[in-house]
Amino acid sequence: IFSFFSLKSTSSPETNMTAMNSTTSNNSSSSSIHRRQKPKKLVVVMGATGSGKSKLSVDLGTRFFPNSEIVNSDKIQVYRGLDIATNKISMHDRRGVPHHFLGEFDPETEFTPSDFRELASKTIAQITSRRNLPLIVGGSNSFIYSLLAKRFNSETDVFDESSAINSVSSELRYSCCFLWVDVSLPILNEYLDKRVDEMLDSGMYEELEEYFAREGFAESESASRTGLGKAIGVPEFERYFKRVGLGGGADGSEVEKRLSYEEAVKAVKENTCTLAKRQLEKIQRLKDAGWDLHKIDATEAFRAAMGMTSDSGKRASDIWEKMVVEPSAKIVKRFLME
Ligand code: ATP
Structure with missing residues (x-):
């Protein structure tokens, strides 16, 4: 499953259909006295954690829109470090598509939505000046909102459910094509549980142990x-490493240590599923506020990828292609021609 959704198994032929010129920001006639700048065109790939946003964006970037550059909008992946725990896309899986805001910032500082608004808009201006297409990809809706909203107030959390008024605005400062990669929650939860096990198999435990050896523990829970200290995996495993000691050297029976480990893994799984659920609620709020989100249902591809049959990888790839990549490419092409 992991290798399918971490992009390694796609084998479809390469197709190149560029529409890049339509991404330039100013097409108005030079004879016009009041030249009005058209808003820049962006593609935004949204969805809960684990739903395949990275895979889809690299598929689009390598096979349909080769002048794409990806701007990461996951607020934890912007920091350097914990590449496995935060699920950063590997160099190999980026397949040559340029990525921005991935592991670029100091893990001990706070990179806020306002910082993202300011810096990502500069990066977008550079991408469009190269006549390339910016793809904004990531699950943090506060970052997406801060970047896109025409008016942004860093003091207001527009997703705050306790707030009486729905302050989400639909006035945007870019011309956006939104792709929402959706996977039904029960299937996504099943997948996320397995993904945590696979992340642990790929070295998440060792990565966290090194992190605590370097950073030390927080004063109190x-x-x-x-x-980066906010990443899922840090608080859960901090509790565990405090109990068993780094390197497992603390006193205590093997059974106790095993139970502590299982408790940490369970908490990581639960918190990942909670994150996915909250992200979906935020996406729904944006939709309810009038954001024109194109929902792409990837559930069948996930169901197939988790199937037990020998051909499930191939089936999942075929379904992914037909039900996710092709419809998305069609939507983006239409948008670029508008
Ligand atoms: P936002 O609400 O700002 O749009 P979000 O939905 O990505 O962001 P939160 O709801 O704030 O995330 O996150 C819940 C928890 O999950 C937080 O502790 C957050 O830091 C953590 N988290 C979010 N993304 C990741 C990630 N890629 N890797 C690890 N932990 C993450």
């Missing part, structure tokens, strides 16, 4: 963390 309730101490607020900065930057």
Whole structure:
């Protein structure tokens, strides 16, 4: 499953259909006295954690829109470090598509939505000046909102459910094509549980152990963390490593240590599923506020990828292609021609 959704198995032929010229920001006639700048065109790939956003964007970037550059909008992946725990797309899986805002920032500082608004808009301007197509890809809706909203107030959390008024605005400062990669929650949860096991198999435990050996432990469990310290896996495994010691050297029976480990893994799985659910609620709020999101249902591809049959990888690839990549490419092509 992991290798399918971490992009390694796609084998379809390469197709090149560019529409890049339509991504330039100013097409108005030079004879016009009041030249009005058209808003820049962006593609935004949204969805809960684990839903295949990275895979889809690289598929689009390598096979349909070769002048694409990806701007990461996952607020934890912007920091350097914990590449496995935060699920950063590997160099291999980026397949030559340029990525921005991945592991670029100091893990001990706080990179805020306002920072993202300011820096990502500069990067987008550079991408469009190269006549390339920016693809904004990531699950943090506060980052997506801060970047796209025409008016942004860093003091207001527009997703705050306790707020009486729905303050989500649909006035945007770019011309956006939104692709929402959706997977039904029960199937996504099943997949996320397996993904955590696979991340642990690929070295997440060792990565976290090194992280704590370097950074030390927080003063107390309730101490607020900065930057990368907020990543799922850090608080859950901090509790575990405090109990068993780094390198497993602390006193205590093997059974106790095993139970602590299982508790940490269970908490990581639960918190990942909670993150996915909350992200979906935020996407729904954007949709309810009038954002024109194109929902692409990837559930069948996930169901097939998790199947037990020997041909499930091939079936999942075929379904992914037909039900996710092709419809998405069609939507983006139409948008670029508008
Ligand atoms: P936002 O609400 O700002 O749009 P989000 O939906 O990505 O962001 P939160 O709801 O704030 O995330 O996140 C819940 C928890 O999950 C937080 O502790 C957050 O830091 C953590 N988290 C979010 N993304 C990742 C990630 N890629 N890797 C690990 N942990 C993450």
